Amino acid sequence: MVGLHFFYPAEIKNIVEFISSDYTSDHTINQITTFLKNIKRNFLVQATPEAFLLNRFMLKFQIGCYRLSQSQWYTFKQIDSIVNEYMFSPGVFETMDNIGIDLIYKAACNYIIMDENLEDYQPFMSYLEECIYNNRLGVKTGIGFINYNTDETEVNVAEKKNRSC
Numbered sequence: 001m002v003g004l005h006f007f008y009p010a011e012i013k014n015i016v017e018f019i020s021s022d023y024t025s026d027h028t029i030n031q032i033t034t035f036l037k038n039i040k041r042n043f044l045v046q047a048t049p050e051a052f053l054l055n056r057f058m059l060k061f062q063i064g065c066y067r068l069s070q071s072q073w074y075t076f077k078q079i080d081s082i083v084n085e086y087m088f089s090p091g092v093f094e095t096m097d098n099i100g101i102d103l104i105y106k107a108a109c110n111y112i113i114m115d116e117n118l119e120d121y122q123p124f125m126s127y128l129e130e131c132i133y134n135n136r137l138g139v140k141t142g143i144g145f146i147n148y149n150t151d152e153t154e155v156n157v158a159e160k161k162n163r164s165c
Helices: 026-038 053-071 076-086 092-099 101-112 122-133 157-161
Strands: 002-006 015-020 042-047
Touching: 002 026, 015 026, 015 053, 026 042, 042 053, 053 076, 053 092, 053 101, 053 122, 076 092, 092 101, 101 122
Parallel strands: 015 042
Antiparallel strands: 002 015
């Protein structure tokens, strides 16, 4: 048994997390490795206890970007523009909106149990919970971190003072 996690968007991101277990045979590992090489994907082999390492890194980054949006008065769109230009595309908030805030929340719930500092996650997780409660799930509902239903794609400063979903 193995798990393969292709990063979103799979057509752009060239990394796969390859998760094996104690029950994964060497033959299976070799077959999957060959497959990933044949489709020209970079991959990171991880045992089950260390699984989803890159996702856990990304969650820390998402939380950092969220904190920056709250403390420095940058909009989600401004942070995305910086990330998009200098780090990766699409930006961090647009990526979460495309994946779906409900799915981001469920995944984050699984990853935070691996960390001792749960209070670090609370503001971000509370915001995601508010978004889910208010049906702001991202692109699939037309609004998440970014409003896709209007020409205005940024949360403005006045809205940020009383930010809620």
